[in-house]
Amino acid sequence: MGKVKIHEPASAIFEGLSFTREEIILIESKFERVTAKKGERLIDFNTIVDKQYFIVSGCLRSFHIDSNGREHTIQFGIEDWWISDYTAFFSAGKALMSVEVIQDAELFEITKKDRDHLYKHIPKIEVYVRGKLETAFASFQKRILSYLSLNASARYLNFVKSYPQIEQSVKNYHIASYLGITTESLSRIRKEIAQA
Amino acid sequence: MGKVKIHEPASAIFEGLSFTREEIILIESKFERVTAKKGERLIDFNTIVDKQYFIVSGCLRSFHIDSNGREHTIQFGIEDWWISDYTAFFSAGKALMSVEVIQDAELFEITKKDRDHLYKHIPKIEVYVRGKLETAFASFQKRILSYLSLNASARYLNFVKSYPQIEQSVKNYHIASYLGITTESLSRIRKEIAQA
DNA sequence: CGTCTATTTGAATGTACTCAAAAGCGGTGG
DNA sequence: CCACCGCTTTTGAGTACATTCAAATAGACG
Numbered sequence A, B: 001m002g003k004v005k006i007h008e009p010a011s012a013i014f015e016g017l018s019f020t021r022e023e024i025i026l027i028e029s030k031f032e033r034v035t036a037k038k039g040e041r042l043i044d045f046n047t048i049v050d051k052q053y054f055i056v057s058g059c060l061r062s063f064h065i066d067s068n069g070r071e072h073t074i075q076f077g078i079e080d081w082w083i084s085d086y087t088a089f090f091s092a093g094k095a096l097m098s099v100e101v102i103q104d105a106e107l108f109e110i111t112k113k114d115r116d117h118l119y120k121h122i123p124k125i126e127v128y129v130r131g132k133l134e135t136a137f138a139s140f141q142k143r144i145l146s147y148l149s150l151n152a153s154a155r156y157l158n159f160v161k162s163y164p165q166i167e168q169s170v171k172n173y174h175i176a177s178y179l180g181i182t183t184e185s186l187s188r189i190r191k192e193i194a195q196a
Numbered sequence C: 001c002g003t004c005t006a007t008t009t010g011a012a013t014g015t016a017c018t019c020a021a022a023a024g025c026g027g028t029g030g
Numbered sequence D: 001c002c003a004c005c006g007c008t009t010t011t012g013a014g015t016a017c018a019t020t021c022a023a024a025t026a027g028a029c030g
Helices: A021-030 A086-091 A112-121 A123-149 A152-162 A164-169 A172-179 A183-195 B021-030 B086-091 B112-121 B123-149 B152-162 B164-169 B172-179 B183-195
Strands: A032-036 A041-043 A051-065 A071-077 A098-111 B032-036 B041-043 B051-065 B071-077 B098-111
Touching: A021 A112, A041 A051, A051 A112, A051 A172, A051 B123, A071 A172, A071 B123, A086 B123, A098 A112, A112 A123, A123 A152, A123 B051, A123 B071, A123 B086, A123 B123, A152 A164, A152 A172, A152 A183, A172 A183, B021 B112, B041 B051, B051 B112, B051 B172, B071 B172, B098 B112, B112 B123, B123 B152, B152 B164, B152 B172, B152 B183, B172 B183
Parallel strands: none
Antiparallel strands: A032 A098, A041 A098, A051 A071, A051 A098, B032 B098, B041 B098, B051 B071, B051 B098
C-alpha cells in the first residue's frame, strides 16, 4: 500500500502541503472515494472525459486501440499516481483512450469542474499540481527518448529498472504493449536476458 | 513571423492575459532579449540548466546524443513556442540534451529563479503556464502513441500534417532523427509517397 | 567550376512481426 | 487429487520493415 490510505482525508493526496480546517473540508467535499474491480473501465474511448483519478491502491492502465485493433498502453498507474486520459481531460474533449483496472483499486475521483474550483480557492494546490505536471512532463520526454534511442531489449531493461513495482503487477502482454512490441518479441527478449 | 515581436514588451508572451503597468514593468525586467545564429548552442549536454526560451522568430531543436554517438531530436521549436531541456530545467539538474539553433533566432530568455518570481507575484501567469504545460503534456502523449501504433511512413505523414511549418524549416536528417529513423529510410519513404 | 553539405540509391543484414501451434499456469468442479 | 478449461507465455518458420555501409547524385554557395 502507498502512503495515502483511503480512510484518510482526501487532503492527504497533496503530500507535503498543510491545510486549514476549512480547506480540508472543502477538499474532502470535492473528491469521491471509488472502488473498482479488475476489468472495470473508468474511462471509455470516444466518451467525454471530465474525471481524473488518484490511485490509493491497485493498478490501472490507459490504452489506445488503433485502426488494426491493436492495443497500446500509454500509461500504467499505481498507488500515489494520477490517471486519466489527459489529452481529453485537459481539453474537455472526447477520449482518445480508455482507462481500465488491472488490479482491484481504491481511488479518489475528481471532476474537472471541482478541480478548477479547488485551484481557485486553494492556490497552493495549483502550484503543487504544476510541479507534479512538470515531473510527469519530464518523464514523458525521457520515454520518447527511449523510443528514439533504444532497441526493444534495452527499453525493456529500462522499464524494469524504472518501474519494478509495475513490472510485478501487470501481465507481460501489457508490458509489451507499453514498450511497443509484440508479446512474442517480449518473450524472446526475456529468454535472452535470462540466459545471460 | 509569429504574433509576438521582439520589440514588443515581454508581457506579449502571455497572449490573452492583461496586465497592470507595474506588472508589465516587472515582466519586462525578468526577460532578456537574445539573438542567436544558426549553429549556436543555447544549452549544452551535462551542464546545469536554469534557462528557458520563448521563441519570437527562427527555429531551434533539442536533441540527445546516445551512447553510439547518434543524435535524436526530442523537440523542434518555432515562433511562439518555448524550448529548453525541461527535464533538467524543472529539476535544476544537468542537461540530458542540448538545444541548438537551426535558423537564426530571436528569443526571450528567462531563468528559473526569475520565472518563479513572476509566478509568485503574478499568479495568473502560473495559471496560464499550467494550461500551456497541459497542452504540451497532451501532445507528448500523442507522440508516444504515434511511436507505439504507427510505422515510420505513417509517423512521417503524421508529422508533416501536424507541423507543416516545421517541415519547411528543417533538414530531412533532422526530421529523421525526430521520427526515430535513419536519413536513408526517410528518403525511401518520401520516394514511395511521391510515387503514390 | 569546385567544394561542401544533403539526399538518394543499392545490396546485404538484422531486428522485430506474423501466424500457427505447443506448452505452462491457475483455478474450478467432479 | 486429478481432469479440464481458459488464459498467458513460449517456440518455430517465414516474412516485412528498417538499418548498415558504401557509393553515387543533387544542391547550395562562393
